[in-house]
Amino acid sequence: MARKTFATGMLDALGYALQTDPTVAVLGAWSFIRDRGLPIEQEDAFFDRYGDRLIDPPTSESVIAAMATGAAVCGMRPFVNFGTSSFAFEAWNQMINETGNAHFMSNGQLKAPLVFHMYCGIRGGGAAQHSQSPQSMFANAPGLELVLPSTAADAQGLLRTAIRSDNPTIFLTHTKLLQWMGDTPDGDFSIPFGKADVKRAGRDVTVVATSLMVRESLAAAEILAKEGIEIEVVDPRTIVPLDSAAICASVEKTGRLLVAEEAVATCSIASEIITIVAEQSLHALKAPPVRVARPSAPLAYAPTLEKAVTPDADKIVAAVRRMLNK
Amino acid sequence: MARKTFATGMLDALGYALQTDPTVAVLGAWSFIRDRGLPIEQEDAFFDRYGDRLIDPPTSESVIAAMATGAAVCGMRPFVNFGTSSFAFEAWNQMINETGNAHFMSNGQLKAPLVFHMYCGIRGGGAAQHSQSPQSMFANAPGLELVLPSTAADAQGLLRTAIRSDNPTIFLTHTKLLQWMGDTPDGDFSIPFGKADVKRAGRDVTVVATSLMVRESLAAAEILAKEGIEIEVVDPRTIVPLDSAAICASVEKTGRLLVAEEAVATCSIASEIITIVAEQSLHALKAPPVRVARPSAPLAYAPTLEKAVTPDADKIVAAVRRMLNK
Amino acid sequence: MSASLTGGERLALLERMLLMRRFEEEVISAAAAHKYIGRNHLYIGHEGVGGPALVQLGARDVTHSTHRNHGHMIARGVDPGKALAEIMGRAGGLCGGKGGTWHMTDPTRGFGSTSAMVGGSIGMSVGAGFARKQQGEGVSVALFGDGVLDEGISYEALNYCSKFSLPVLFLCENNSQEGAHITSMLAAKRLTDVPASLDIETHVVDGADAEAVHGCVRAALAKIRANSRPIFIEAQLARWPGSHQMRPEHTTGVTDMSLVWDEARITGEHADWVRHHDPIRLYAAKLLAAGAASKDELLAIDARVKNQMAAARAYAEASPFPDASAALENVFA
């Protein structure tokens, strides 16, 4: 076991991939490695070691995504870091129409093994354009795996799987998670896609939480536990593929479902999870399911406005209490 | 009452707007007017009359969307026709990050009164890239009104409202609806946003259907009626704003909900509608809600493959029968 | 005449170009017989570009194409039966009927993903160039129309390749030279001004002159292989009068080899195109005039091509539509 930050976990996975696989190359290296709170020696060592495959392209997201796709089809395994996730909107056509479709349209002849990494979420003062969380849009597009890690271990183990996957994978890091410490297994390890992780067991309410909301849900669980309420925190970890069986199993046990997601609620992963439970486990629901998510409004800059709409432990606690009429 | 096609309904609304408002200008006129099954005289007359405000821009979707936004903020009311909806992915950043945010970020100082029109849906042989339906992604983005008309009258009346709206409006036309005939009120008329329309009343199952699926649901209703099953076909018409009250009211009456949407099911409008009903009317649900929608896969070209995944009247009929255990 | 082609190579090139043409004629005929949905962008009139350019590529070279891709596939030696079957949406098609006309690909012939989005594939060519440079062998060829230069990604692609010195040949088939339907709206005085402004070597070549294209591409490929810098070639084409239709009709008639030696019989509305712009007739006439081919040789070539296409058509028609179960396969690897 090693204790490290989420950022270090990701860097370790990327470093391992670069070390063991000469087809791995990084586009957008600087903003993945620098300014992420890593020790400067660690940053420098990384550039020294793999510098020839760490590329910083022009601010041309569209061709970056296209290029990664073309290179992947030709035998490379590009890891693209777009930086802030809204920058990826510039590359939307390439990701949705080209990357996600390439394998299917070719009847499986082509493969696009690449990772599109980006920073999502409400970061504090990011305002409307730098606080986007595009995960629900990505989940709506066929052909793209979608990973939302929440801990250092998950970040490292899932990134290993993402780089090794023969499919294009969207990998979303919430900026506020970068410095979160966690225990990770030693050495190289990986975590399979499509396996939810019960981050805390409980009997009263199933809280399905993604990304940063896992941390908030665990904080909520502590508070609620003092009131005798035990929530079960289920972290799907990957949205595509989604472990709906684990989610339904938990709801079948608790009879109550809350989905905690920081992103905009409308047509979201939260909507999808609630729908799947309604379709498959309606009989188990003792109370209406609940979303703790952002209302559909652009994010404002001022701290008071930002806080007003940011889902957090307090809002989860309040929603759980309401669900249990407490 | 006049009987006309959906395409003519839209053209009449656009013509009225051009005639009565000098700030209206069309970007992408050709593919909105030509090749849409209109009588050639009608097409020509349109160009003769409004030619100076009918613009055909370069194939540069990104700057087209940006330009429309800039022009709208400066007092114009652009109507942009992107053609096939997937072309709009090229303009994603502009639409999501700029157009949808402009009013909010400026604290209401700026307005972007424009319409982004595009053709969506499975058109027959369009394959993966020309059969996209981006409505769920748009619905996930704040600040954009979203219209999905299903009849000639709705197309005309809602387009009038869209052009007059002070907000940016996404207006999605399913290509297969273009030639669908319908009765429309005479003269200028408009239909407010956020008012669902019960296209057929029924007692057994609420079928919420969007766009082309309204037509398919009505066809399904005919078949089911012969079996003594009366479905209620609710057409939300606009997704943003959404008339969730009307949807819940119908479900409270029927106790059963099916959502028919041609688009990919994951994180979709169908998921959202089911979620809203689960949140607000769970007690009324006598059976699990059901989606008749596309599974998450790119669309294939071959007719057999296309048909296999295209939601239609038969699939709605089968799903309703299953819901009622018949 | 190009010194670089042997007599045999010249005949082989003509035969390949004729196969590209007869392939499209079969596409038209299949559409007319309602064998498939029938929406297509045909390559007729472009054979003098794709033919000579693509027959030169090697096994490690990669191409990316667009909606107007049929000819590119045939030029690179893809099986015409499988290509036709794909256009007809059959299980025996190149992509099992999943891709269709717009998304045909054949990685065994160096094809990457084919896009129907204007500007959809030019950026992927950059990635192919990047990969091949890393791997130490092969070049990437971006095939695209003039309309693609309307899209910002083309500019980004050119800039990237120039900045990072990637081995990419940008081959633009500019068919907005003559005719009513113009597919690009560039403010540049010359289309090549755009790549030139990004420090890319550019050439303009007559797209109706197969050997001129051959020579221009040969020199460019040699240079790219030697120094890994991108090169941009604009092949100028008079638009084929039938190329605007999405549901193809053969506006200029089925290609008649006898018009090669019997020019007087060229008549009708589109006589000008046949006389001055049909790259196949022009090339055959050139070979004939130079004594590089006889009438009989030309007719023999044509007979072979027709046989090949008859077999291809038979293969495609015999191929079943794919089973519904395939609709959800190959979403993920």
Added chain:
Amino acid sequence: MSASLTGGERLALLERMLLMRRFEEEVISAAAAHKYIGRNHLYIGHEGVGGPALVQLGARDVTHSTHRNHGHMIARGVDPGKALAEIMGRAGGLCGGKGGTWHMTDPTRGFGSTSAMVGGSIGMSVGAGFARKQQGEGVSVALFGDGVLDEGISYEALNYCSKFSLPVLFLCENNSQEGAHITSMLAAKRLTDVPASLDIETHVVDGADAEAVHGCVRAALAKIRANSRPIFIEAQLARWPGSHQMRPEHTTGVTDMSLVWDEARITGEHADWVRHHDPIRLYAAKLLAAGAASKDELLAIDARVKNQMAAARAYAEASPFPDASAALENVFA
């Protein structure tokens, strides 16, 4: 010296530029005092571009700006108190605290939507040009950095304006000339080769020379108003050593007017920038040398500006944070 500016105008221009500078100094000081989240891109060193360019605009003229927008706002006469309050996320800010540093706007001063996306606003400038052309009066000014030319939309925007002859001034503040942090990766030999390739008139001007910029922009605006063709101006700037930090520090020290006449006192790590590239010091020194301003006049101007900024800071600090209820207002009109 520019013949076009009267003595009074020159002093007014200097005062405006100094206000732009002192505004940013206040931003730094507020950040240091943790008055707000403190992520900013400052306009220090660019005053010689935005100042003289924007003071010339009329009421019907429209500008679109980027993440480096503070100076543009002040140059166009936006209230500095409201601008500072916006940066500090206060209810009394230009956008009620909703936009913040990156999305400040003031339509009463001709500002359209301000984007923090590289390439986010240049396309909106095209639309403003389109609107003003339709409306018969006014021009559009696109303000952007060299990095924006990396994005394909810039190319599309230039092409569109050239093709449709829209009245747009593209004013590029190229701060990748000197210094460690380069913000663009263009393969073009000269940045202006790109617009030139799209048949747009281009000019290069020294961005540290306020009057040179004034003259260049004046001539361009006159021409654009007369014939509705776009013009592209590249203002070349040595990057201010502090401009890389997202959480600003005043690397070059608070502006000291005495360095205008007392050059010997310019010392320290960034003396080169202060001596050769600080547009305010350079302009003040020029006016002093030409006898257009005395030391006392310069000090009086500075005193006025400092007073103005003190009042602005007081206003901003006194302004409350917006009420939570505002978070869901103004989503739709």
